Amino acid sequence: MSADVTGGVAAGGRTRSPLRAGVVGLGWAGQQHMDAYALRPDVELVAIAGLEDEPRVRLGELYGLPGSGLFRGYDEMIAQADLDVISVATPTALHAPVALAALAAGVHVLSEKPLAEDAERGAAMVEAARSADRVLDVSFNHRRRGDVKALKKLVDDGALGEIYYAKAGWLRRSGIPGLGTWFTRKALAGGGPLMDIGVHMLDMALHLMGEPAAQAVSASTYAKFGPRGRGGSVDRPTVAPGADGTVPFEVEDLSTAFVRLSGGATLLLEASWASYIKADELYVVLYGSEGGAVLGTPGVWNQSRLDVLTEMHGVPAELFPVLGPDGRHGEAVDDFLAKVLAPDWSGFHGEDALTRALVVDAAYRSAEEQREIRLD
């Protein structure tokens, strides 16, 4: 999508140029959005919000923000900063409150993944975006990876034929983020690895398969590491134990789900923060009528490899496409801004992200009730 901007105002006269952007959340995710806005000549990063004093001041200096652009709470920022666009990079249970406040003020919203802590809250966000007629988008940065983009082009050009089965997973050996922080509290995170990293793999698989509708989900979840204080991540340390010697762990640390899709296709999804495996792994495997594909990486970024299994002139063949650069958050922000600058915002109200939230919800329900949950 290309922006049609003339004399500082987009076609239809609906957007200012430069767009005034704000970011809520000063953690790793929020900083990816700040970086992305700062690189755009047609966007001015005018405000950031977050509870921590030191990073707020440091990031304010880094991005050249005046003191009047630094806020503690998101509500003051939305009321005072005169924003056009806002990125939400807070603990997951705050995505909906921030998005609803921003949409009510006429501000376009780019939320971090997942959409919300459950599908009901996610649906309320989509509804609010529709009635405000503003863009609601979710930052699924992993679908902008070079390997995913190459595979998507092959799939869209028919190289694999009909994709009838897929496997997607992200498994960590020891990577519970901040054991005892908001990440491992049900009310704040909504869930464990399925909600956190599994949602990226679900998004990637559905995107690659051409957005088939999920019809039924059967899932199981396990919590074998977190409750014993094991499996913590080096990047985000475990919090100090409370008086009883434990840290809060109210979510799963491994989930597996089997998803029935429209047209008879199926998807097997795995996500774990901690498990006794040899090494961390991120993968997508597609099974098509004309070819297959294995996208796999031992780390998360930079080491990916895409194998395409096919036939050439009747001879079984294996191809290794040359991969372009990873798009990451910058591309997710660019795609969001392209939607904001488009002449029509219908269809940009977070509908795709809600389909992911409905599958995640159904998976948790299935695990709890030990039965298949139908979505159709």
Ligand SMILES: NC(=O)c1ccc[n+]([C@@H]2O[C@H](COP(=O)([O-])OP(=O)(O)OC[C@H]3O[C@@H](n4cnc5c(N)ncnc54)[C@H](O)[C@@H]3O)[C@@H](O)[C@H]2O)c1
């Ligand atoms: N797409 C990705 O690759 C990716 C990676 C990491 C995290 N995330 C997502 O980004 C979000 C944030 O994750 P993180 O790791 O940066 O978290 P974090 O805990 O490091 O940062 C959260 C920030 O939210 C702020 N916050 C909390 N309450 C607030 C309020 N009332 N007003 C203003 N700010 C408030 C905190 O002060 C903090 O700065 C989560 O939804 C997470 O799932 C996405």
